[in-house]
Amino acid sequence: MVTRERPTLEEVARRAGVSRATVSRVVNGSTSVAAGIREAVNRAVDELGYVPNQAARSLVTQRTESIALILPETANRVFSDDLFFPAIIRGAGVELEAADKQLVLMMAGSARSHDRVERYAVAGHVDGVMFASMHGADPLPGTLVRLGIPVICSGRPIGGADVPYVDVDHFGGVAAAVRHLVAGGRKRIATIAGPQDMVAGIDRLAGYRATLEEAGLPQRTALGDFTRESGLTAMRSLLEADPALDAVFAASDMMAHGALAALRQAGRRVPDDVAVIGFDDFEISRYSDPPLTTVRQPIADMGRTMARQLLGLINGDPALPDAVVLPTELVVRDSA
Amino acid sequence: MVTRERPTLEEVARRAGVSRATVSRVVNGSTSVAAGIREAVNRAVDELGYVPNQAARSLVTQRTESIALILPETANRVFSDDLFFPAIIRGAGVELEAADKQLVLMMAGSARSHDRVERYAVAGHVDGVMFASMHGADPLPGTLVRLGIPVICSGRPIGGADVPYVDVDHFGGVAAAVRHLVAGGRKRIATIAGPQDMVAGIDRLAGYRATLEEAGLPQRTALGDFTRESGLTAMRSLLEADPALDAVFAASDMMAHGALAALRQAGRRVPDDVAVIGFDDFEISRYSDPPLTTVRQPIADMGRTMARQLLGLINGDPALPDAVVLPTELVVRDSA
DNA sequence: TCCCTATGATGAACCGGTTAAGTTCGAATG
DNA sequence: CATTCGAACTTAACCGGTTCATCATAGGGA
Numbered sequence: 001m002v003t004r005e006r007p008t009l010e011e012v013a014r015r016a017g018v019s020r021a022t023v024s025r026v027v028n029g030s031t032s033v034a035a036g037i038r039e040a041v042n043r044a045v046d047e048l049g050y051v052p053n054q055a056a057r058s059l060v061t062q063r064t065e066s067i068a069l070i071l072p073e074t075a076n077r078v079f080s081d082d083l084f085f086p087a088i089i090r091g092a093g094v095e096l097e098a099a100d101k102q103l104v105l106m107m108a109g110s111a112r113s114h115d116r117v118e119r120y121a122v123a124g125h126v127d128g129v130m131f132a133s134m135h136g137a138d139p140l141p142g143t144l145v146r147l148g149i150p151v152i153c154s155g156r157p158i159g160g161a162d163v164p165y166v167d168v169d170h171f172g173g174v175a176a177a178v179r180h181l182v183a184g185g186r187k188r189i190a191t192i193a194g195p196q197d198m199v200a201g202i203d204r205l206a207g208y209r210a211t212l213e214e215a216g217l218p219q220r221t222a223l224g225d226f227t228r229e230s231g232l233t234a235m236r237s238l239l240e241a242d243p244a245l246d247a248v249f250a251a252s253d254m255m256a257h258g259a260l261a262a263l264r265q266a267g268r269r270v271p272d273d274v275a276v277i278g279f280d281d282f283e284i285s286r287y288s289d290p291p292l293t294t295v296r297q298p299i300a301d302m303g304r305t306m307a308r309q310l311l312g313l314i315n316g317d318p319a320l321p322d323a324v325v326l327p328t329e330l331v332v333r334d335s336a
Numbered sequence: 337m338v339t340r341e342r343p344t345l346e347e348v349a350r351r352a353g354v355s356r357a358t359v360s361r362v363v364n365g366s367t368s369v370a371a372g373i374r375e376a377v378n379r380a381v382d383e384l385g386y387v388p389n390q391a392a393r394s395l396v397t398q399r400t401e402s403i404a405l406i407l408p409e410t411a412n413r414v415f416s417d418d419l420f421f422p423a424i425i426r427g428a429g430v431e432l433e434a435a436d437k438q439l440v441l442m443m444a445g446s447a448r449s450h451d452r453v454e455r456y457a458v459a460g461h462v463d464g465v466m467f468a469s470m471h472g473a474d475p476l477p478g479t480l481v482r483l484g485i486p487v488i489c490s491g492r493p494i495g496g497a498d499v500p501y502v503d504v505d506h507f508g509g510v511a512a513a514v515r516h517l518v519a520g521g522r523k524r525i526a527t528i529a530g531p532q533d534m535v536a537g538i539d540r541l542a543g544y545r546a547t548l549e550e551a552g553l554p555q556r557t558a559l560g561d562f563t564r565e566s567g568l569t570a571m572r573s574l575l576e577a578d579p580a581l582d583a584v585f586a587a588s589d590m591m592a593h594g595a596l597a598a599l600r601q602a603g604r605r606v607p608d609d610v611a612v613i614g615f616d617d618f619e620i621s622r623y624s625d626p627p628l629t630t631v632r633q634p635i636a637d638m639g640r641t642m643a644r645q646l647l648g649l650i651n652g653d654p655a656l657p658d659a660v661v662l663p664t665e666l667v668v669r670d671s672a
Numbered sequence: 673t674c675c676c677t678a679t680g681a682t683g684a685a686c687c688g689g690t691t692a693a694g695t696t697c698g699a700a701t702g
Numbered sequence: 703c704a705t706t707c708g709a710a711c712t713t714a715a716c717c718g719g720t721t722c723a724t725c726a727t728a729g730g731g732a
Contacts, residue, residue: 397717
């Protein structure tokens with residue numbers, strides 16, 4: 001391996017016949033460098049193939065130009081089935097790329113990795129941290145904020161931690177979905193709720209409850225964990241509890257697909273016998289049988305917004321809202 | 337924001353009553369430090385909450401403890417439909433995490449981002465670079481290798497670039513799939529091929545061709561780009577060209593699902609009229625109607641292996657193979 | 673003519689670690 | 703008892719940039 005020696009500022013300076021300081025100013029596009037010198041320096045830079053050493057730069061500027069995105073442990077488990085985190089990554093990636101920042105991905109969840117993340121951020125490896133949908137009342141975001149590290153969460157943090165976040169209008173989306181079912185004449189509307197240690201799970205269940213209450217209709221709840229498998233199981237237990245139910249709202253698309261499978265196995269027609277609505281609007285929901293009616297949440301946008309907010313925080317933007325809530329929208333297809 | 341000043345080595349040293357060098361040795365777990373002193377230092381570290389500054393450390397060690405994973409531009413487009421890149425990320429992530437390395441994600445493809453990636457790597461921001469399935473004969477991996485940067489590719493590089501890589505046995509997998517169709521008595525076996533500027537596309541088509549030739553059966557090819565939509569379109573054109581075809585091998589699961597949809601629309605039963613086999617074995621293929629027979633490739637394993645190989649390269653492991661080819665396996669379900 | 677002020681370049685301190693070379697000191701050796 | 707040696711620690715150089723205080727030079731005004 002021919003590890004070519006990388007030229008340093010010093011060498012560029014020598015070649016251009018100026019001082020290190022001047023080269024630094026040219027490289028950083030500073031003003032007040034005579035045109036002639038600037039050219040000479042640029043020529044030397046090109047000839048030597050000079051690229052500034054990031055570590056040296058960070059050491060003095062205290063900036064790394066990179067941002068961490070923390071995924072919960074569950075991402076590991078669910079990744080193969082779930083399209084949520086990839087979309088977050090994509091959205092954040094695009095935004096950060098535009099700002100010339102790097103995206104560092106970390107999995108967290110276990111106590112060990114928890115500590116790792118904290119040390120990593122504190123070591124000054126990144127300029128800020130984004131948390132993707134956490135479980136429970138995770139203390140880590142708050143801890144980092146207290147240490148003076150810019151942080152943003154996806155999903156309103158549970159437990160009242162005072163951390164800026166980006167979220168979507170779960171409640172409104174669910175209300176629209178349930179009202180759609182009610183308007184369609186459904187009387188026995190059940191729900192497959194998500195994990196009750198995540199805002200997404202909590203708020204969607206709350207939306208279901210409030211809307212049915214408002215409509216004066218009975219409620220029936222089964223619990224899932226956002227995965228297809230859990231949706232299938234939950235649907236079975238709902239059918240057993242109330243064979244006459246005529247609609248179900250699932251708090252995630254994957255659970256809705258599980259529910260579709262369970263209904264098919266139980267010989268129910270969708271939407272004739274039972275209407276089904278999901279939440280997410282993943283690509284695959286357009287291709288299910290029948291195509292899934294669902295609440296669209298702008299996941300990639302969420303990633304983008306998180307990145308944008310975090311960049312604002314890092315730059316000390318004064319007029320930055322603590323929270324941004326993105327709209328959701330009911331997408332009506334054939335399943336309800 | 338209370339940006340608490342982070343303690344430095346100097347302060348720890350002062351508190352422990354020793355020199356900077358000694359603290360450094362304790363922190364790095366070096367030998368030859370008397371137990372008493374070691375304890376005193378550790379106490380000081382804990383009391384002050386000292387965490388080494390990574391930039392300073394990198395500056396002298398020339399190591400950053402992080403690794404870049406480069407995704408092709410298409411990842412952006414396809415991400416919402418595709419489960420390939422997430423699995424690669426997950427696999428690599430797990431392995432790197434175990435080695436206490438960080439994963440930096442970058443999108444490349446455009447000329448601009450190309451340059452960005454090169455500069456980033458050369459700036460010493462990462463210790464090595466992994467490329468996820470590239471299009472065409474990308475010169476970037478070769479360039480980085482020449483610059484002395486450890487590199488590994490997923491998928492044998494096109495154009496004979498001498499870059500170490502990890503790939504799967506496309507040919508063998510496809511051969512098994514096509515033989516399965518032949519053994520099932522299929523006589524008119526078409527294929528939906530992947531992009532011919534990617535090894536995965538090329539090798540899978542080659543496997544189809546060779547195996548059919550061996551069986552003395554006629555060939556028929558349509559081209560897709562691995563997405564569901566392209567699979568649907570390709571299937572339609574295949575049906576038009578040969579309404580009597582009785583089997584199709586799609587070079588990706590998503591294209592196979594598109595094909596299933598096209599066949600359904602055309603009134604063909606699967607597998608009775610037309611047998612379908614895909615390639616990937618994504619989670620969703622277990623839940624399609626009918627469940628998809630497909631060639632499983634160990635994607636997460638590929639990510640893991642890439643990471644492992646790269647770490648070996650970085651550590652100068654002498655007995656490192658240039659190429660690793662992982663096995664594929666036919667998974668028979670109901671579609672063929 | 674002389675002094676003052678921009679303008680542009682330079683020298684040197686500094687960021688926070690690592691590590692080679694040097695120092696100290698007590699135990700072992702001849 | 704003098705000498706050698708090795709363990710344990712300190713000193714100081716260095717990594718490669720940024721930036722502030724300083725300085726040189728040319729131009730303008732009194």
